[in-house]
Amino acid sequence: MSKAAVTSPSFSFSRRLGAGVEVLIACLSVLALVVMVNYLAVRHYWRKDFSASQRWTLSPRTLKVLESLPAGVKVLVYYHQDDRLYSEVTDLLREYAARNPRLRLELVDPNRQPVEANLARTRYNLAALNQRNLILFDCNGKIKTVYQQDLGDYDLEPTAELSETGQTVFRRRAKNFKGEQLFTSALIHVISPRVLKAYFVQGHGEHDPASTDEIMGYSKFAHLLRENGLETATLTLFGTAEIPNDCHLLIIAGPRTPLTQDELEKIARYLNQGGRLMVFLNYRSFGRSLNLESLMAAWGVMVGERFALDPANATPTSQFQDLVVPITEPHAVTRPLLMGSAHLLLPRVVSAIKSSGRAAETLKVDEILHTSNEGILVKDVENGRPVINPASNPRGRFSLMVAVEKGAVPGVRAERGSTRLIVGGDSMFLSNQLIESRNNRDLGGHCLNWLVDQTYLLAGIEPRPLQEYRLDLTRRQLLTLNALLLGALPGSVLLLGTLVWLRRRK
Amino acid sequence: MRAYLLLVRREMGTFFVSWTGYMVIAAVLFIMGLSFAGILQALNTEPLTLTLNELFYESVAFWLVLLVATPVITMRLFAQEKQTGTFETLMTTPVSDLQVVLAKFTAALLFYACMWLPLIVITLALRHYTRQPAAVDLGALSGAMGGVFLIGMLYVAIGCLASALTRSQVIAAMLSFVAGLAIFLAGYLAYAVPPQLGWPHAVLNQMNLYQHLQDFSRGVVDTRAVVFCLSTTFLFLFLTLRAVESRRWK
Numbered sequence: 001m002s003k004a005a006v007t008s009p010s011f012s013f014s015r016r017l018g019a020g021v022e023v024l025i026a027c028l029s030v031l032a033l034v035v036m037v038n039y040l041a042v043r044h045y046w047r048k049d050f051s052a053s054q055r056w057t058l059s060p061r062t063l064k065v066l067e068s069l070p071a072g073v074k075v076l077v078y079y080h081q082d083d084r085l086y087s088e089v090t091d092l093l094r095e096y097a098a099r100n101p102r103l104r105l106e107l108v109d110p111n112r113q114p115v116e117a118n119l120a121r122t123r124y125n126l127a128a129l130n131q132r133n134l135i136l137f138d139c140n141g142k143i144k145t146v147y148q149q150d151l152g153d154y155d156l157e158p159t160a161e162l163s164e165t166g167q168t169v170f171r172r173r174a175k176n177f178k179g180e181q182l183f184t185s186a187l188i189h190v191i192s193p194r195v196l197k198a199y200f201v202q203g204h205g206e207h208d209p210a211s212t213d214e215i216m217g218y219s220k221f222a223h224l225l226r227e228n229g230l231e232t233a234t235l236t237l238f239g240t241a242e243i244p245n246d247c248h249l250l251i252i253a254g255p256r257t258p259l260t261q262d263e264l265e266k267i268a269r270y271l272n273q274g275g276r277l278m279v280f281l282n283y284r285s286f287g288r289s290l291n292l293e294s295l296m297a298a299w300g301v302m303v304g305e306r307f308a309l310d311p312a313n314a315t316p317t318s319q320f321q322d323l324v325v326p327i328t329e330p331h332a333v334t335r336p337l338l339m340g341s342a343h344l345l346l347p348r349v350v351s352a353i354k355s356s357g358r359a360a361e362t363l364k365v366d367e368i369l370h371t372s373n374e375g376i377l378v379k380d381v382e383n384g385r386p387v388i389n390p391a392s393n394p395r396g397r398f399s400l401m402v403a404v405e406k407g408a409v410p411g412v413r414a415e416r417g418s419t420r421l422i423v424g425g426d427s428m429f430l431s432n433q434l435i436e437s438r439n440n441r442d443l444g445g446h447c448l449n450w451l452v453d454q455t456y457l458l459a460g461i462e463p464r465p466l467q468e469y470r471l472d473l474t475r476r477q478l479l480t481l482n483a484l485l486l487g488a489l490p491g492s493v494l495l496l497g498t499l500v501w502l503r504r505r506k
Numbered sequence: 507m508r509a510y511l512l513l514v515r516r517e518m519g520t521f522f523v524s525w526t527g528y529m530v531i532a533a534v535l536f537i538m539g540l541s542f543a544g545i546l547q548a549l550n551t552e553p554l555t556l557t558l559n560e561l562f563y564e565s566v567a568f569w570l571v572l573l574v575a576t577p578v579i580t581m582r583l584f585a586q587e588k589q590t591g592t593f594e595t596l597m598t599t600p601v602s603d604l605q606v607v608l609a610k611f612t613a614a615l616l617f618y619a620c621m622w623l624p625l626i627v628i629t630l631a632l633r634h635y636t637r638q639p640a641a642v643d644l645g646a647l648s649g650a651m652g653g654v655f656l657i658g659m660l661y662v663a664i665g666c667l668a669s670a671l672t673r674s675q676v677i678a679a680m681l682s683f684v685a686g687l688a689i690f691l692a693g694y695l696a697y698a699v700p701p702q703l704g705w706p707h708a709v710l711n712q713m714n715l716y717q718h719l720q721d722f723s724r725g726v727v728d729t730r731a732v733v734f735c736l737s738t739t740f741l742f743l744f745l746t747l748r749a750v751e752s753r754r755w756k
Contacts, residue, residue, distance in 0.1 A: 041733035051725030104701040468553035485539030497528025
């Protein structure tokens with residue numbers, strides 16, 4: 001036997017095993033180090049937007065709100081991916097979540113995730129909201145919903161296309177994105193222990209928010225108020241009762257009998273303190289003075305005695321009592337609903353008084369809903385049906401709803417903020433019978449959100465202008481660019497490669 | 507240091523004196539061109555709210571290039587040398603294993619960076635055609651390039667490890683592609699795992715390269731993304747070094 005054969009190997013199995021274990025330990029140590037570094041990085045990070053447009057920079061106010069978020073704030077984005085503003089919404093909320101991981105973001109596209117969408121619909125009763133897209137903020141059961149219509153300011157832009165009749169086709173273009181304002185406001189709302197309260201004035205035959213009556217009941221509107229974070233209560237102003245301090249919104253919906261002078265004084269005091277009031281009149285008070293007319297006149301609103309009808313826009317089955325009016329005014333209340341419509345029943349004319357007694361610079365009165373130019377003013381009703389007399393009834397475009405805002409007076413701070421009113425000629429559009437018709441529900445929601453709007457608390461968060469990019473290349477220019485991109489650039493690199501190869505071959 | 511620079515130069519030379527380097531760059535340019543041709547067509551049809559940068563990095567083309575080109579670039583780094591027998595010769599020269607690994611990594615990374623350079627030129631040229639300077643935000647463009655470089659570091663490091671583990675270039679490329687794809691898909695899972703699950707979501711979110719690149723392409727720099735890319739690059743390079751050193755005790 002040779003000497004080499006009996007000698008044990010210099011790199012024995014045990015040595016190799018030892019070296020292998022050593023390497024394994026070293027690798028696991030480095031892996032642990034990497035995990036720890038990433039753990040620390042997730043907990044303590046720095047994020048900065050270096051773009052020139054600063055599109056992804058959140059306002060200091062939003063950052064402060066995000067810092068103070070408690071655990072358990074959830075944001076449900078129930079939104080169709082193909083719909084307008086989807087990427088703006090999700091990107092902005094991802095930025096929120098990136099700033100504070102305690103904010104849990106759940107994206108649900110009803111088309112692509114039917115199971116999750118069904119769960120969300122059941123959990124939050126989304127079916128009742130009748131909304132295609134929404135963003136829901138939930139903090140331990142306190143909920144605030146932001147609707148797609150509120151997210152942007154839109155305008156109509158002419159396109160190059162022509163309709164069959166040869167008219168220019170317009171498209172709806174989003175000008176601004178108000179996501180940050182609305183989302184931060186919703187977050188403040190859900191994490192704040194403060195509860196907003198809406199009071200329904202009762203005692204004059206008004207609609208009852210607790211009533212589920214299919215025609216006159218207001219239970220569905222009361223539900224809408226709760227969805228928007230407002231608790232509802234009823235209130236009688238007889239005797240010594242005053243409007244409570246916690247009243248954030250006073251609603252007078254369809255009174256049939258006149259209000260007393262004492263009641264009117266209480267309402268006037270409330271308004272002067274910066275109160276928010278929603279007044280909707282009703283055909284049942286026709287021919288009677290409700291005394292509200294004088295109070296409204298003091299705030300620049302004229303309540304007419306007649307009904308406004310619009311036979312061209314009445315539903316086919318009605319006797320011209322109802323009208324479907326297009327929403328065309330770019331007011332904050334109606335702008336999200338542009339090109340939509342409201343379904344009203346025998347509305348009284350409510351219009352702005354051009355020269356109000358109040359300082360014109362502080363009182364802003366806007367008419368926000370009109371009949372078409374074919375509207376008719378009617379003063380006679382027989383058996384619940386309007387009597388139309390083409391010879392004597394005035395025709396034209398009549399205002400049906402008005403929004404009033406009293407701007408802040410320098411140096412004066414009202415207890416409740418700045419006064420806001422919405423006065424409408426019809427209360428039935430929010431009744432259980434009509435609230436689901438056309439855009440009535442949305443209009444009601446926008447009215448109350450505008451009235452209890454607290455975005456003045458969010459000074460510094462401005463809507464972001466939405467920039468659109470486009471090319472106007474001719475077919476020839478497009479072909480040239482394609483040829484450069486697909487042919488010339490890769491081809492020139494290959495040519496260079498060939499030259500190098502040829503040179504090396506020589 | 508001198509030995510390291512010499513090795514880098516040698517490695518870079520192998521990319522540019524052979525057909526491989528030019529073929530890779532030409533293929534990448536062609537895929538980029540396809541993507542931009544689509545973007546041009548879309549922008550010429552209707553106005554879009556996304557910038558050119560965002561449109562490109564959200565496209566399949568970018569990820570296709572990243573996932574396929576990096577294995578092709580890195581597959582030959584160690585595997586070819588092992589196959590041809592030049593690896594042992596290299597290792598007998600007075601250079602450390604660390605220098606060899608770092609030099610090959612640097613060279614592959616530099617080539618990867620060269621591969622993306624035409625993207626800057628194409629983007630700036632298209633900016634001219636949109637006649638809207640905001641369509642290409644220079645801050646966002648710099649952020650995007652930084653993001654592409656950082657993610658490239660990770661993928662090149664993965665490729666180095668795969669190449670160090672085998673003698674076959676094809677296996678190295680396959681290993682690298684699968685590992686890269688797995689990391690990409692794991693990050694993508696973050697969208698499917700609900701945040702309520704806690705740490706699994708947090709882990710996947712940290713691995714979400716798509717989200718990290720989206721941030722970079724908007725000009726948003728987040729230290730979480732930077733730390734993830736740098737730390738995982740370090741991990742894979744460390745593993746590569748151990749794989750190279752393993753010849754001494756295997």
